Amino acid sequence: MSDNNSAIVLGATGLVGREVVDRLLHDPRYTEVTCLVRRPLPASLFHDPQGKLxxxxxxxxxxxxxxxxxxxxxxxCCLGTTLKQAGSKAAFRRVDFEYVHVAAQLTRAQRCDSFVWISSVGADASSSNFYLRVKGELENAIMRMPQLPHASAVRPSLLLGKREESRGLESLGQSLAPLFGPLLQGRLKKYRPVSASEVADKMITLQRFTGNGENLGVSV
Structure with a gap:
């Protein structure tokens, strides 16, 4: 397996994005980690002992x-927002669909080895729920994209972790997670809250490294 890989991370300052970047900076298989961000990163956000960032x-x-x-x-691609943060459905779709879709197109154009992004449990293009419908439409658009065979989506439920911004219902869900999480069994297990670190680990395992060339064109 090659130990000379490079990566790009979009959404590096988000809950999952921070976990992904931290892991890549300490992963010996990576020599460079580029983060596309809206504003300069605080020097204290990441520990980068080898100068990869x-x-x-x-x-x-x-x-x-x-x-x-x-x-x-x-x-x-760890980009994502909420309707409340975005301020409108159009603004939400711009971040959660358009930005991610363009990133997938650029990945294809540059013939990268693989592309992994964050979707959502319950994503369905035919859903009556706007959030889940956008996530489902994005999955369909990326998975059907020609010449992008190594693309994978992770589908977490409620994300656990410390956010910089407050999300009211999500904060309530995090406090209740230890109580209701174990109750979700069988087909409901996919709805269990999951830590941002677990999602980050999953994203990294889904990438296509040299010597591990399985086609990852399925949602997980």
Whole structure:
């Protein structure tokens, strides 16, 4: 397995994104980790003993102009927002669908080894729930994209971890998770709350490393 991989992370300051970047910086298989961000990263956010981190401030509305940064082995897309944060359905869709879809297109254009992004449990393009419908439409759009065979989506339920911003219902869910999580068994097990660190670990295992060339074009 190659120990000379490069990666790009979108959404590096989010709950899962921070976990992904931290792991990549300490993973001997990676020599460079580029983070596309909206604003400069605080120096204290990551421990980078080997100088792998390359933060790049960009305008996500012009993401297609940064295609050159996608000349890497692996793309980790951890972008995501909420309707409350976005302020409207159109703004939500711009982040959770359009930005991620453009990232997948740039991944394909640069012929990266693989692309992994965060979807959601229950994602369904025919759902009456707007959030789940957008997630499902995105899965369909990426999985059907020609010449992007090594793409995978992780589908977490409620994410556990400490966020910088407050999300009311999510905070309540996190406090109740130890009580109701163990009750979800069998077919309901996929709805158990999951830690951001577990999701990060899953994303890394889904990437296509040299010598591990299985086609990952399925949702997980």
């Amino acid at each position: 390359n933060p790049v401030v960009i305008d996500f509305d012009q993401l297609q102009e940064y295609q050159g940064y996608f000349s890497v082995n692996h793309v980790y």
